[in-house]
Amino acid sequence: MRRTFNYTGRSRIPQRRANIRLRWSTESLSPTFIAEIDLDELELEPSAKVYIDASRQDTMAFMRFDFGTVSKFVSPDNTLLSEFNRQSKPKFYIKIIDEDEEIGKIIADSVAIQAIDPEEISRKNRGMTLIHVVTEDLGDQIWKLRMPEQDNDVVELVLNDQIEEVKSIFNEDWAAPMMLPNAVREILTHIVVVLKEEYNDTGDQWSSYWLQFMHDFHEEILPTFTDPNSTDEMQERLTWVENSVSAFSTNMRFKTVLEQQLHGGLEDEV
Amino acid sequence: MKSERNLAALTDQGQSILQQYLDDLAIDHTLEPPFGILDNHLYYYNLAISKLSDTSSPRVVELMKFDNKYEFANYITPLIQDLKGIEKNSGFWSWLTLFYFDQICPAKDGRRRKLRNAFYIHDLDYRNALKHHLAGSYLLYKQHDELSELLLLDEMSQLSYFREQLISRKNFINCKSLVEVMNALYRDPETGKLKAGTTHRIEDRNGKLIPDAGTHRRLVHFEKRLERNFDFYSMSIEQILGILPAEFNAFKS
Numbered sequence: 082m083r084r085t086f087n088y089t090g091r092s093r094i095p096q097r098r099a100n101i102r103l104r105w106s107t108e109s110l111s112p113t114f115i116a117e118i119d120l121d122e123l124e125l126e127p128s129a130k131v132y133i134d135a136s137r138q139d140t141m142a143f144m145r146f147d148f149g150t151v152s153k154f155v156s157p158d159n160t161l162l163s164e165f166n167r168q169s170k171p172k173f174y175i176k177i178i179d180e181d182e183e184i185g186k187i188i189a190d191s192v193a194i195q196a197i198d199p200e201e202i203s204r205k206n207r208g209m210t211l212i213h214v215v216t217e218d219l220g221d222q223i224w225k226l227r228m229p230e231q232d233n234d235v236v237e238l239v240l241n242d243q244i245e246e247v248k249s250i251f252n253e254d255w256a257a258p259m260m261l262p263n264a265v266r267e268i269l270t271h272i273v274v275v276l277k278e279e280y281n282d283t284g285d286q287w288s289s290y291w292l293q294f295m296h297d298f299h300e301e302i303l304p305t306f307t308d309p310n311s312t313d314e315m316q317e318r319l320t321w322v323e324n325s326v327s328a329f330s331t332n333m334r335f336k337t338v339l340e341q342q343l344h345g346g347l348e349d350e351v
Numbered sequence: 352m353k354s355e356r357n358l359a360a361l362t363d364q365g366q367s368i369l370q371q372y373l374d375d376l377a378i379d380h381t382l383e384p385p386f387g388i389l390d391n392h393l394y395y396y397n398l399a400i401s402k403l404s405d406t407s408s409p410r411v412v413e414l415m416k417f418d419n420k421y422e423f424a425n426y427i428t429p430l431i432q433d434l435k436g437i438e439k440n441s442g443f444w445s446w447l448t449l450f451y452f453d454q455i456c457p458a459k460d461g462r463r464r465k466l467r468n469a470f471y472i473h474d475l476d477y478r479n480a481l482k483h484h485l486a487g488s489y490l491l492y493k494q495h496d497e498l499s500e501l502l503l504l505d506e507m508s509q510l511s512y513f514r515e516q517l518i519s520r521k522n523f524i525n526c527k528s529l530v531e532v533m534n535a536l537y538r539d540p541e542t543g544k545l546k547a548g549t550t551h552r553i554e555d556r557n558g559k560l561i562p563d564a565g566t567h568r569r570l571v572h573f574e575k576r577l578e579r580n581f582d583f584y585s586m587s588i589e590q591i592l593g594i595l596p597a598e599f600n601a602f603k604s
Contacts, residue, residue, distance in 0.1 A: 091580065110435065130585070132582075138477040138521045138525075139480050140439065141480075141490050141494045166435065166436070168436055168439070169438075169439065178582045180585060185586035186580060186582070187579070187582050217475045227476075230521070232579075
């Protein structure tokens with residue numbers, strides 16, 4: 082059974098406290114970015130350094146930007162993301178580092194943050210990001226999910242960029258009812274069956290965020306493992322996943338949304 | 352086959368043929384590569400250098416012999432590093448793979464021993480990018496320059512146990528300070544090769560092979576444990592070496 086404890090004293094910077102926005106210009110194929118981070122109430126050492134890292138794993142691109150200290154947050158003069166472009170945007174990670182007493186010690190960090198891109202008209206609502214949307218050549222597959230390798234990463238919904246305007250297809254009202262239940266089922270199954278995670282009300286790993294998110298829709302407590310090899314307990318968890326997906330679908334009114342898309346609100350006319 | 356070519360990329364059809372060939376080669380090891388598609392415009396197109404770079408000078412690759420992947424990366428990097436999006440241009444890497452296929456998957460006694468397709472087809476999945484024989488070598492060299500040599504000493508057709516373990520930890524392999532630590536611990540300064548014992552494994556009490564103390568897999572293990580506490584990007588090589596446990600002392604000398 083996999084359990085995760087945080088004995089490090091490290092704080093997690095919630096995504097809602099960070100606002101990172103890309104800016105495009107005609108002078109470069111790469112964007113710059115502006116960042117606002119609310120570090121109040123986190124009780125961080127005022128002299129600790131604030132860095133924002135921009136990175137992509139597939140191209141090994143990595144850039145670090147120095148934003149001063151906790152008490153004196155200053156944007157650097159140049160935030161040009163020269164290693165990135167429209168086809169290859171970075172994820173951002175905020176790190177608060179103690180460089181005085183314990184060199185290189187991380188005293189707070191964030192999960193991966195996807196910047197707000199003004200060119201992405203589809204991104205209407207922010208809130209906490211549980212899924213990042215990326216595009217790749219998937220051959221004949223339309224979409225797939227990629228589970229994080231690290232605790233502080235985010236599930237990726239990979240869309241096939243060989244399909245013209247693929248992102249706009251997924252923004253259609255019928256898209257969510259058709260694909261989200263399966264996506265949620267796959268993610269939850271990975272968390273509770275493959276990783277064998279337990280529910281943690283205060284956990285700050287990607288898997289904890291998902292379980293906390295599902296708890297809003299489905300209050301049934303995730304059955305705990307007493308014996309990870311027990312098929313009965315595994316089955317209980319799979320049943321919990323199915324019930325969660327069902328509650329999620331009900332809450333999102335997927336059936337009604339799809340019917341309205343198919344029949345144009347015909348039910349109302351009866 | 353021509354010994355010099357302008358940089359090009361396989362079309363979707365060309366990539367399908369290469370993919371099919373690799374699938375078939377797994378069953379019939381005597382099949383010859385589809386070199387013919389390198390001369391058929393249905394299956395390839397020359398890269399539009401002027402659109403990809405500020406300098407529109409022609410880019411020509413030669414069919415030359417490389418002793419290892421470091422030599423290859425050293426050769427190809429100046430030719431392509433300014434080409435926008437080249438890292439993720441799957442058609443280009445497939446074309447280059449086919450161009451050098453006799454080195455990447457050499458025939459011995461008329462038979463070719465193929466590894467997994469991800470070593471030949473750049474499928475754009477970041478978990479596979481560094482395993483690709485050519486794209487992975489280029490990415491490592493571009494990121495770490497001469498520091499990447501220890502990772503790229505394997506023959507063009509191989510992926511060493513040393514490299515395979517280290518590239519599997521993206522946080523490790525992206526971080527220059529950690530790659531410097533890797534060199535400090537495991538590079539023999541006289542030969543430029545791996546120190547003896549770097550990849551050594553021992554049997555545990557159940558007879559299972561496990562990494563020996565201080566070896567490269569133990570370094571990856573400690574990096575994973577320490578990354579939640581330490582920001583390796585802001586640390587010097589000396590600072591990182593200073594927090595490693597005593598089991599690494601034998602390699603520090």
